[in-house]
Amino acid sequence: MYLVADINVDICAATSCKLCTQYCPEANTILYDDNAGKEKGLKYGSAYVAVDRCKGCAQCVWVCDNMAKHHAITMTMIDQLPKAAITDRITYLDKGTKAIAAPVEVA
């Protein structure tokens, strides 16, 4: 098992900072869903992690804790995530992206 970043939608959708998307060293790993917050009645969208691309470096955790000061990202064992996004289930929209979060099968 290994650690991947997990973004708390409730905290993330209350702000619009998007800093983690700019500081992740992996391309197309932290993506942004413009509608994630609206479904929960929150103001903004939320970032989420494509866990199949995450290498677990935790740079986003440092950025969220120390630069953005939102503390929305934690490192979690991949088999303990109830639901997660993977690249195959992500759709790019004209503005933002949309992922179908589902349980991840780990071999």
Added chain:
Amino acid sequence: MSLDYVKFSPGFDRFMPKEYRDMVNHGPFGKKTTVSQMGSFKEILEEHPMCAGCAMTLFIRLAMISFPNPEDTITVGTAGCGRLAISQAAIPFVYGNYGDQNAVASGLSRGLKLRFGDKPKDVVVMAGDGGMADIGFSMTLHSWFRKERFTTIMLDNEVYGNTGGQESGMTNKGQVLKMAPLGKKFEKMDMVGMAKLAGCAYVATVVPNNPRRVESVIKKAVLIAREVGPTYIQAYTSCNIEYSIPTDKVMEDANSVEGDRYKFEEYITDDAKNYLANRYGYKIYQEKPAAALPKA
């Protein structure tokens, strides 16, 4: 080299991998993409085998997003960590033999000028400190002396990271590394000073802890290299393996190094300023209207 080079052959789109389909339909080609839109479009860079948390990867990712015309850009690199990621992108990558990346880029940019004339075709060299300051040093400097019009970006991790931690010309004096147990005996090379001396039209030092700054610096460098002259960017991209930086502290290290020896510095010639102001409408370089004379 046009928008046509990333598209489907008729009838084959549904057989292509998802990443390719996303690139065709939602990639940055032909659009203006910026750092603030990151996470909302398919990036040119794909999955790559570089270490987790590598600051060089982050810089390469930002650089790829910052290219003004990615569909008209060719990257040139050489042996080193950087090429592992630069080659995994949806734009052409030329792999020079160790050290000759600036010589290859010279020929390439001249050839593109002959073939395409005034149409902008950007050549961007991205190589490490070893490939540029040690092994390819003569070719790098000579390309600047010849005023070859392309952008040179040094990914300076201050060590030969790919081969186990030998000192390079860009390592700091006294630095102890795995393959330099007594510490380096000489000063870090002043490549920025040499670039100015050799006649680069634009020289900048950046640290990837400020994505917007990286974006603006790379945009300027690539645009100036189209017509004015050679441009040089030196980026601090720490090696978290050889320098034993915990991956989640990479940005903390970048901040402290920026405060220490990598302060943001920008050198731009008057020709380049005028070019940016007149051709691309850069307001900061436009001549300010003369202040109204005070009433007598």
